[in-house]
Amino acid sequence: MRNVNCLLIAFCLALLGALDLGTGPSVAQVSAQPWPTRIVKFILPLGPGSGADIGARLFADRLSMRWGQPVVVENRPGGDGIVALGAFANAHDDHILLYSPTSSFTAHPYQHENLPYKAGDLSPIARVSNTVVTLSVPATLKVGSLGELIAQVRAQPGKLNWAGVTGALDFLFEGFLKEASLSMAKVPYRNPVEAANDLAEGRVQFYEAALAIVQPQMQAGKIKILAVTNNGRAPVMPEIPTAAEAGYPQLAVDGLTGLFGPASMPNILRERIAADVRDVSADPVIKDRLNATGQLLNLGGPTEFAEAINAQRAQIVATANALGVSPSR
Helix, strand or coil, rough: CCHHHHHHHHHHHHHHHHHHHHCCHHHHHHHHHHCCCCCEEEEECCCCCCHHHHHHHHHHHHHHHHCCCCCEECCCCCCCHHHHHHHHHHCCCCCCCEEEEHHCCCHHHCCCCCCCCHHHCCCEEEEEEEECCCCCCEECCCCCCHHHHHHHHHCCCCCCCCEECHHHHHHHHHHHHHHHCCEEEEEEEECHHHHHHHHHHCCEEEEEHHHHHHHHHHCCCEEEEEEEEECCCCCCCCCCCCCCCCCCHHHCCCEEEEEEEEECCCCCHHHHHHHHHHCCCCCCCHHHHHHHHCEEEEECHHHHHHHHHHHHHHHHHHHHHHEEEEEEE
């Protein structure tokens, strides 16, 4: 009887092994699969010189050495990020990744119809950094704080204007204006650098933008930064308060930036890439260079990145409800 039982157990184990072969590769097999096997491309929705572009090139250089394959950065600005997002989503290639601020797309369902991608096409891999987002005015405008600016806007309804580049940041600011019963005229721009130049010349009186965009004008003494929207002060300018510290927590938002893969990318590969991003970020040059250009290293894997994106989307939904705007899909 004992021999019969042993034979039966052996038969069952063999059968299970055969069944396992029929269900596809195991976790261990997926993990062992080589990646990358060829050139990796980072698609960006912003142009050269932006904070995201600087960060992407830093990581591309370090990851190329780690992976033993070239990592190239392709700038695809325009169309409120839709050009880059569409190109990424339609590639269906696990060697083509998206390196992007989440503010480029989290408000899209409330701003555009017939988007060439779905939210599910963007599979979070790694949260890389928080972009320092500034609230700035021309140096010639006689205000010294965010509170003084708001008081001037309230005293002169419709007289002051603000620069806007379509995206989540502008969408949230529009919600703030409505909630606070403030009237400012929006001047739309396609190129964020042009908006910064007009701010410096006093053609617009307020601009919410990444520090990397306005930093040259700030260093030239042509604009004043009143606050940052981030939850913490920026190490590169610790004297500037956060919007919450200035008394306006409604304007608080962190500019999340990170890597995305296609929807088909297995979680185990996303985790592997996130671990590589974390490892190469130990190079102090990366942290110093990011800080100098208004970016704060803020690493996280697929789960942490997804949770942060969902929190930002919740802010967008609340603002959309306040504005009475429904999503297009």
